[in-house]
Amino acid sequence: xxxxxxxxxxxxxxxxxxxxxxxxxxxxxxxxxxxxxxxxxxxxxxxxxxxxxxxxxxxxxxxxxxxxxxxxxxxxxxxxxxxxxxxxxxxxxxxxxxxxxxxxxxxxxxxxxxxxxxxxxxxxxxxxxxxxxxxxxxxxxxxxxxxxxxxxxxxxxxxxxxxxxxxxxxxxxxxxxxxxxxxxxxxxxxxxxxxxxxxxxxxxxxxxxxxxxxxxxxxxxxxxxxxxxxxxxxxxxxxxxxxxxxxxxxxxxx
Numbered sequence: 001x002x003x004x005x006x007x008x009x010x011x012x013x014x015x016x017x018x019x020x021x022x023x024x025x026x027x028x029x030x031x032x033x034x035x036x037x038x039x040x041x042x043x044x045x046x047x048x049x050x051x052x053x054x055x056x057x058x059x060x061x062x063x064x065x066x067x068x069x070x071x072x073x074x075x076x077x078x079x080x081x082x083x084x085x086x087x088x089x090x091x092x093x094x095x096x097x098x099x100x101x102x103x104x105x106x107x108x109x110x111x112x113x114x115x116x117x118x119x120x121x122x123x124x125x126x127x128x129x130x131x132x133x134x135x136x137x138x139x140x141x142x143x144x145x146x147x148x149x150x151x152x153x154x155x156x157x158x159x160x161x162x163x164x165x166x167x168x169x170x171x172x173x174x175x176x177x178x179x180x181x182x183x184x185x186x187x188x189x190x191x192x193x194x195x196x197x198x199x200x201x202x203x204x205x206x207x208x209x210x211x212x213x214x215x216x217x218x219x220x221x222x223x224x225x226x227x228x229x230x231x232x233x234x235x236x237x238x239x240x241x242x243x244x245x246x247x248x249x250x251x252x253x254x
Contacts, residue, residue, distance in 0.1 A: 009056075009206045014047040018056070022210050025057065026064055026217015027224075028157060039244050041153045042251055050153060051099075055198035057154055058189060059207040060214045065183035067218045072176030077169065080177055084160065087140040088185045091147020091156075096192040099152065109252025114145070115158040115245030119238060139163040150185055151192070157182075158244055 009015075021040040028040075044053035142163045150156025160181065164174065193199050 009048065009202065011047060014044075014206075015210075017047045018044050018206075018210055019213055021053075021057075022060055022213045023217040025060065025154070026214055026219075027221040028217075039247055041155065042247055051196075051198055052203060054152070054154055055193060055200075055203040056207050056210070058186070058193060058198075059204060060210060061154065061182075061186045063211060063214045064218050065179065065186055067215055068175075068179035069183050071218070072172060072179050075172050075176035076180045077173055077177045080164070080167075081180055083136060083139055084143040084163075084181055085184055087143035088147035088150075088156070088160070088181060089188055091144040091149075092151045092185060092188050092192070093147075094144070095148045095151025096196075098148075099192075099196060102152075105252045105254075109249055110149075112245045112248030112250075112252060114162070116242070116249065119242055119245065134163055134166050147185055150182070151189055154186075155244070155248065156185065 021043040024043070025040040040057060041050060041053045044057065048056075142159045146156040146158075146160035148156075149159060157178075160178070164177070169177065190199070
């Protein structure tokens with residue numbers, strides 16, 4: 001009989017980093033503070049290598065994605081999903097091919113810099129109320145980047161948010177659309193992670209221990225999304241994206 005307990009990561013420092021990371025990812029999966037989820041793997045990577053942190057997080061993402069889709073069923077923007085999802089899946093294919101070739105620090109730096117540049121543009125040159133929505137080609141390009149960074153470090157939120165946020169969707173529609181988009185993108189990672197040798201007993205057993213934490217963040221975030229005014233909702237998202245960008249860029253420069 002398989003001894004799961006012997007395979008667990010037992011270092012207390014790992015769990016001190018992993019529990020807050022899972023809670024942040026749960027908040028992100030609810031749509032509240034969407035940028036915060038990109039901090040999860042960098043925080044967990046304080047205790048274990050980035051590929052192992054990503055592998056431990058993958059089963060938890062599956063549970064969070066299911067809860068998010070269930071919470072926002074029928075509220076997602078189908079046309080927007082059809083526009084973004086094929087490009088996002090292409091990004092995961094690129095991530096599979098380049099995994100291990102590009103240093104994780106380089107990916108972190110690229111994501112962090114682009115996130116901070118987007119925020120600077122939004123704050124220094126805020127769009128007019130009558131400004132047209134961003135072009136479709138930009139959405140597809142950023143979705144490819146999102147799929148790639150999601151595969152490497154589960155940090156796909158900032159790139160796709162840079163396109164979706166200017167569309168000014170209602171908070172529930174935004175959250176529902178992101179929940180469906182990332183549910184499919186994350187599901188597509190399983191065969192590639194298995195092929196790369198990341199789906200092993202140690203990582204899956206550790207994910208099982210952390211599993212009870214996953215619904216807590218999602219539940220808290222769903223309640224906040226439904227009760228927070230839209231202007232504060234987006235302020236929290238911008239704050240999450242700023243912290244994500246700063247942390248990822250700092251990790252890269254170190």
